[in-house]
Amino acid sequence: MAVQSAPAVEIAEGHRSALDYPNIRAVELAPGQLAATPKRTLGLALFVVHAIRQFERWLLDHAELVHGPLHSSIGQEAVAAGMALALERSDKITSTHRAHHDVLAKLITYAAPTDFDPSTADEVPAPVEEAVLRTFAEILGLEQGLCGGRGGSMHLADVDGGVMTSAIVGGGIPVAAGQALAAKLRGTRGVAVASFGDGATSIGAFHEAATLARAWNLPVIFLLENNQYSVATTLRETAGFEQLAIRASGYDMPALIVDGMDPVAVMAATAAAREHAVAKGPVLIEALTYRYYHQNGPLPGSAFKYRTKDEERHWAALDPVKVFPARLVEAGLFTEAEVAHVEDLARALVGACAAAVTVETPDGVRIPEALYPSTGDVYRGVLGPGVGDVAPDLLDATPAADAVEITYGAAVSGVIARWLERDPDAFVLGEEVGHLGGGVFGLTKGALATTPERVLSTPICENGFAGAAFGAALLGMHPIVELMYPDFALEATDQLLNHIPKARYMYGGIHEVPLVVRTQISRGRGYGPQHGCDPAILFSIFPGWRVTSPSTAADYVGLFNAAMLTRDPVLVLDDHRLMKTTSALPPAGLDYVIPPGTARLVRAGRDVTVIAWGHGLQRVVPVAERLAGEGVSVEIIDPRWLDRASFDRAAMLDSVGRTGALVIVEDAMHSFSMGGQIIDYLLPDLFPLLRTAPLRVTGEDVYSPVSKPLETYVHLRDENIEQAILAAAEAGRKGRS
Amino acid sequence: MSTTRLRVPNLGAEATGGRMIAWLRAVGDEVAAGEVVAELETEKATVELEAPVTGRIIEILQPAGAEVPVGETLALIEHD
Numbered sequence: 130m131a132v133q134s135a136p137a138v139e140i141a142e143g144h145r146s147a148l149d150y151p152n153i154r155a156v157e158l159a160p161g162q163l164a165a166t167p168k169r170t171l172g173l174a175l176f177v178v179h180a181i182r183q184f185e186r187w188l189l190d191h192a193e194l195v196h197g198p199l200h201s202s203i204g205q206e207a208v209a210a211g212m213a214l215a216l217e218r219s220d221k222i223t224s225t226h227r228a229h230h231d232v233l234a235k236l237i238t239y240a241a242p243t244d245f246d247p248s249t250a251d252e253v254p255a256p257v258e259e260a261v262l263r264t265f266a267e268i269l270g271l272e273q274g275l276c277g278g279r280g281g282s283m284h285l286a287d288v289d290g291g292v293m294t295s296a297i298v299g300g301g302i303p304v305a306a307g308q309a310l311a312a313k314l315r316g317t318r319g320v321a322v323a324s325f326g327d328g329a330t331s332i333g334a335f336h337e338a339a340t341l342a343r344a345w346n347l348p349v350i351f352l353l354e355n356n357q358y359s360v361a362t363t364l365r366e367t368a369g370f371e372q373l374a375i376r377a378s379g380y381d382m383p384a385l386i387v388d389g390m391d392p393v394a395v396m397a398a399t400a401a402a403r404e405h406a407v408a409k410g411p412v413l414i415e416a417l418t419y420r421y422y423h424q425n426g427p428l429p430g431s432a433f434k435y436r437t438k439d440e441e442r443h444w445a446a447l448d449p450v451k452v453f454p455a456r457l458v459e460a461g462l463f464t465e466a467e468v469a470h471v472e473d474l475a476r477a478l479v480g481a482c483a484a485a486v487t488v489e490t491p492d493g494v495r496i497p498e499a500l501y502p503s504t505g506d507v508y509r510g511v512l513g514p515g516v517g518d519v520a521p522d523l524l525d526a527t528p529a530a531d532a533v534e535i536t537y538g539a540a541v542s543g544v545i546a547r548w549l550e551r552d553p554d555a556f557v558l559g560e561e562v563g564h565l566g567g568g569v570f571g572l573t574k575g576a577l578a579t580t581p582e583r584v585l586s587t588p589i590c591e592n593g594f595a596g597a598a599f600g601a602a603l604l605g606m607h608p609i610v611e612l613m614y615p616d617f618a619l620e621a622t623d624q625l626l627n628h629i630p631k632a633r634y635m636y637g638g639i640h641e642v643p644l645v646v647r648t649q650i651s652r653g654r655g656y657g658p659q660h661g662c663d664p665a666i667l668f669s670i671f672p673g674w675r676v677t678s679p680s681t682a683a684d685y686v687g688l689f690n691a692a693m694l695t696r697d698p699v700l701v702l703d704d705h706r707l708m709k710t711t712s713a714l715p716p717a718g719l720d721y722v723i724p725p726g727t728a729r730l731v732r733a734g735r736d737v738t739v740i741a742w743g744h745g746l747q748r749v750v751p752v753a754e755r756l757a758g759e760g761v762s763v764e765i766i767d768p769r770w771l772d773r774a775s776f777d778r779a780a781m782l783d784s785v786g787r788t789g790a791l792v793i794v795e796d797a798m799h800s801f802s803m804g805g806q807i808i809d810y811l812l813p814d815l816f817p818l819l820r821t822a823p824l825r826v827t828g829e830d831v832y833s834p835v836s837k838p839l840e841t842y843v844h845l846r847d848e849n850i851e852q853a854i855l856a857a858a859e860a861g862r863k864g865r866s
Numbered sequence: 867m868s869t870t871r872l873r874v875p876n877l878g879a880e881a882t883g884g885r886m887i888a889w890l891r892a893v894g895d896e897v898a899a900g901e902v903v904a905e906l907e908t909e910k911a912t913v914e915l916e917a918p919v920t921g922r923i924i925e926i927l928q929p930a931g932a933e934v935p936v937g938e939t940l941a942l943i944e945h946d
Contacts, residue, residue, distance in 0.1 A: 189876075198879045423911070426878015432911040 147372035147386060156387040156398045163393055163460055169246045170214060171462060172471055174392040175454055176247035177210035177237055179475030180261065181230045182450050187479050188229075188268060189427045191494055194487070196270050197281055202230035204421035207449035208354050209234035211395025212322060215403060221291040221308040222322040222352075223301030223600070226283040227420070228294040229268070231324050236260035239290040248467045253478045260290065265482040272502040273486070276637035277509070279502075286636035288603055293636075297627055299325065299334030302351070303596025304603070304628070306338040309347040309406075311601040314556060314583070320348040320406045321600070322399075328359030330373050334623060337593025339411070343380040344588050346410030350402045351377075353415045354389065360424045361435035377413040389418030390447040419444035510638015511672050512774050516694040516724045523690075523717045524724070528683070532713035538571060540682035540714075541647075541703055544689045545609060546575030547719040549583050552607055555693070556583035558594050559611030569613060570649055570705070591621035595646070599629050602644040607693065612648040614656070615664040615702070629698045630673025643696035645689070650704040650744065652796060652833055652844055661833030661840075663797035668700045669772045669806055675725060676771040678702040678743040681712040687723030688769060694722065704744045725775035730784075734764035736858040737790040740781060740807060742767050745795040745845060752850045761858045764788055771803055776810050782818065785811075789820035790861030792853045796845040799830035820864025824853045870919045872941040874906065874934050881908035883935035886928050896922050897943065904940065921945025 147153045163171075185201045192199055202209070205227075212222070213234035224231040240256040267274025268282045275287050283296035295301040305323030312319035329335050330353065342349040355373055357364055364371045377384035383405060387398040395416055402412035421444070423430045430436045446452075454468035487494045535543070548555045557573055563586035567574030576584050587594040591612065598608035612618055618625055625646070632642050652661045668674040675697055679685040685703065692699035715721045731746065732753055741749040746767050753763035764784055770776055785791050793804035804825035808815065815823070829843035874883060884906040891903040897917040904915040921943040928940045 192876045192878055423878075427876055428878060428911050428913055432913050434912070 144370070145375075147374045150375060150378045152378055152382065153374050153384045153386065156385050156394055158391075158394050158397060162397065163456065164462060166393060166396075168248065168462060170396075171393070171457060172246055172248040172467075173238065173241065174210045174214055174396065175457065175468065175471045176475055177213065177234050178206040178392060178449050178453060179472045180237060180478055181206040181209065181233050183475050183479040184233060184261070184265065184482075185229060187483055189422070192427060194269055194494065194496055195282065197283075198425040199282060200227040200425045201422050202227055202420070204444065204448070205354055205356060205389065205418045206230050207392040207453065208352070208389040208395050208416045208418050211392040212324070212352055212399045213238040214392070215396045215399035216322065217319060219291065219317065220320050220322065220403075221293070221305065221604070222324055223305040223308070224292070224294045224324040225298065225301060225326060225329070226294070226296045227326065228285060228324070229264070229282070232264055232285050232292045232294065233261060235292045236264060236287060236290045247471045247474050248463065250474065253474060253481070258478060258481055260287075261478055262482045262485055263287075266486055266500075269486060269496060270502075271486060271496070271500045273500065274637075276635060276639070277502055279510075279637050280635045284635045286640060288640050293603060295628060297623060299329040299332035300596070300623060300628055301325065302329065302335050302338040303341070303593045303624060304600035306342045306347055306349055306593065307597030307600025307602075308604055309342065309349040310345065310597055311604045311606045312348055313345070314601075314606065318407050320350055320403050322350045322352050324352040324354060326359070327353065327355040327357060327364055327373055328362075328367060330376050331359075331367055334592055334596065337590035338596065339380045339382065340588050340590055341593045341597055342411040343382050345585075348406040349411040350399065350406055351411060351413040352399075353413060354418055355415050356418050356420045358420070358430065358435070361430070361433055363435075372415075374413060374415040380411075382411050382413055384413040384415060386415045386417070389416030390449050390452065392449060392453060421445065511634045512675065513633070513641060513695055513697050515726075516691050516722060519694070519722045519724065523720050523722045525717060526687075526715050526721075526723075528713035529716045532715075534711040534713050535682050536708065537682040537685060537703065537710050538708040540685040541572045541689075542567065542575040543719050544686045545573060546579055548607070548609070548693055549576045549580040552693075554605060555607040555609065556585060557609045557611060558585040558587050558598060560587055560589055560613050562586055562611050568611060570708075573611070591617050592624050595621040595624040596628065598644055599624055599632070599642065602642050603632070603640055605641070605643070607643050608645070610644065610646045612646060614651055614660045615648045616660050616662050618646075618648070618664050618667065625668075626671050630671040633673060633697070641696040642698050643693070644698045645692045645701055646698070647701040647703065650702055652744075652828075653706060653840065655835055655837060655840060656833070657835040658832030663702070663795070663801055664700070665702060665771050665803050666797065666801050666806065669803065672774070673698060674772055675699040675775045676702070677769055677775070678771055679769065680707070680742050680746045680767050681710065683712045683714050683721065684723060684729070684767075684769060686714060686719055687721040690720065690722045691724050695725065702743065706744045707747065710747070723769060725770050726777050728769055728777035728780035729767045730780075731765040731767050732763065734762040734788065736762045736788060737764065737792060737854055737861055738781070738784040738788045739763055739765045739792045739794055739854060740768060741765060741794040742769065742771070743796070748796070748845055748847065749794050749850055752847055752854065756851065756854060761855065763854055763858070768807070773806070773810050776807070778810060781811055782814050785815060785818045788861060789818065789864060790857040791815070791819060791823040792826060792857050793823065794826045794845070794850055794853070796828055798832065798843070799827040802827040821857055821860030824857050826850050826853045867944050867946065869924070870921070870943050870945060871939045872903065872915065872918060872943060874936050874938045874940060875913070875915070877908055877911075877913065877936055881910070883933065883938070884908040884913065886930050886932045886934060886940070887912070888930055889926060891923055893923050893926055906934070915940065917943060919943055919945045
């Protein structure tokens with residue numbers, strides 16, 4: 130029935146101006162504020178602005194030396210300079226694909242000796258030149274770059290200097306939230322700045338990070354560098370409105386709008402935001418600015434017709450490289466000679482960088498071949514070296530004579546609690562982990578009893594909290610991330626797959642990412658197609674993840690400890706069907722360690738090798754026992770570690786060398802099976818050892834249906850295991866005779 | 867007097883060259899440094915080519931319509 134009368138509920142008129150919102154303020158410099166700013170600070174701001182401009186100009190003019198795109202920050206220098214000068218040295222920033230300005234500003238202010246005053250200094254201090262040169266060399270893809278040439282322009286990191294950039298729009302924002310979380314947990318009173326563009330306010334990572342930062346009142350400054358375009362798309366098209374500071378209102382978060390062409394105004398805004406962030410929680414700064422060039426490369430945006438030359442002229446008249454020094458002179462704070470000196474110093478700095486890594490030839494400027502990284506070193510830093518030196522008694526797998534059996538669930542809870550107890554940098558985060566007496570599966574019960582302050586229940590934002598864990602891990606914290614169900618990893622693929630496993634490599638193999646993700650395989654619970662995956666394969670195809678799927682309580686302890694000790698990203702899987710199984714712990718108890726590359730011989734046999742782990746192993750053992758009565762001798766090996774780098778190849782080849790037959794058993798649906806990967810790990814040595822084709826037993830190739838008989842049918846079935854083992858063993862025996 | 871070449875500038879990752887669409891100045895014209903003297907078109911962009919120096923155009927080597935790679939000399943400008 131149509132409503133005939135006027136609606137009783139009135140919709141409030143939208144389209145308010147940003148300043149109508151009580152949480153938003155415009156930053157106006159007070160009269161005299163410029164003059165009240167220390168001259169050295171103003172000189173540094175001018176130096177940073179010029180250094181960025183000279184640096185970017187040189188790169189654009191020599192774009193043929195840069196392999197890949199150059200997202201120039203020309204026009205946005207004042208935002209970075211003002212931001213960095215308001216920070217403490219130990220503060221952190223994350224930035225974007227357009228980050229040269231942010232990185233230079235942060236590293237210059239980080240490296241500058243306290244007596245460096247650009248208006249009087251005869252030369253640039255060596256640490257500043259070193260920091261700028263390493264950034265310059267990285268963008269050129271050189272070994273001496275910040276990341277050994279692996280990251281280049283869009284993936285820059287120097288954890289000590291406090292910079293990290295991501296090429297994925299929004300990717301760095303949750304990371305900054307995590308760095309702020311680290312500051313808060315450690316009580317450093319530091320802040321993290323997430324610098325990002327207007328386009329990033331459309332993506333979930335921004336909203337998840339803002340939610341997390343506000344929920345936990347983290348010391349984050351969301352620095353929105355509003356240059357008004359996502360490539361060629363305007364704010365009208367991407368947001369429907371133009372004053373993006375309004376976004377902060379939805380988080381009940383204060384916001385400041387500032388002239389991003391004025392470094393002193395940005396400095397004032399950042400200083401105020403910093404104080405608020407440390408005391409109370411996150412602040413958003415919208416800095417209004419403009420990129421003078423197109424998305425990347427040396428052409429203006431107008432060449433692509435998405436904006437006018439008039440608009441570009443308007444912003445060119447506000448150029449901080451010209452306006453800021455003129456203001457300093459006009460205010461009587463600097464002489465003409467002084468501002469010229471600062472510019473010369475910046476030019477000399479970039480000239481020195483160029484001279485350090487290029488040579489002039491008759492054909493133009495060239496980079497000597499010797500400066501590029503060696504291809505012999507191309508795998509450097511994908512993973513760390515493993516668990517390091519572990520005391521032999523912690524590796525002893527023999528259960529003590531008086532050992533008490535514990536359940537798998539108690540092992541999970543116990544070893545997590547043990548880590549939080551022994552490592553002040555360790556913490557757990559995930560949905561509900563701090564509630565319900567130990568999370569939805571009771572696995573943080575132990576940790577909640579001893580260190581509840583480091584068991585953090587998150588909002589429902591997997592990409593946000595996975596990214597936060599990553600950011601904290603980059604600073605040496607030791608997060609344990611709980612994904613309530615494995616399939617929820619798909620919510621966080623940007624952080625879990627496009628950031629975490631790549632970080633160690635793309636940032637030059639220098640920065641550890643000590644982070645564990647644990648989740649529970651939930652097949653067989655009637656949770657259906659969207660909760661029922663075994664995610665081992667998903668993580669295994671991204672080098673940089675280690676993956677382990679412990680089969681027993683004792684193994685869970687040993688493998689979880691190894692996962693934490695490697696200081697690499699590790700996925701640790703458990704399975705609800707294992708939770709009530711019991712095993713006796715070795716003498717080291719909750720400190721027992723099973724390093725990567727250590728398979729376990731579960732059962733010795735002659736006729737066929739079966740590789741199985743987790744729930745699949747539990748299913749294979751009784752089948753093997755039964756077949757033993759029929760004269761079939763089955764060898765079972767649990768690889769424990771499933772990723773290529775951690776897989777115990779030698780143990781598998783040794784076993785197959787003796788039996789000549791191989792069956793891989795797992796419960797995953799066929800397309801999510803590890804079996805194909807495992808066979809690939811064993812090539813080319815596997816096939817000469819086999820007397821019959823390797824067989825794989827998996828679940829049916831459908832997502833888990835809810836109906837109980839259907840779900841039971843599509844998962845691993847004992848008759849399939851038995852048939853495969855018999856077929857392989859028989860063919861193997863025939864081949865042998 | 868010396869001569870400076872007007873070349874197809876670096877066009878970034880967007881293009882390795884383009885097509886001359888118009889000469890706004892002719893042989894014999896006096897031009898100022900920074901003045902737009904020609905237009906070039908890439909697949910995505912229209913690029914204004916500026917005189918690199920103040921002087922006089924003495925030769926145009928690539929007429930409108932010509933396909934030109936980055937670095938190609940388009941004109942010669944004579945100057946002090």
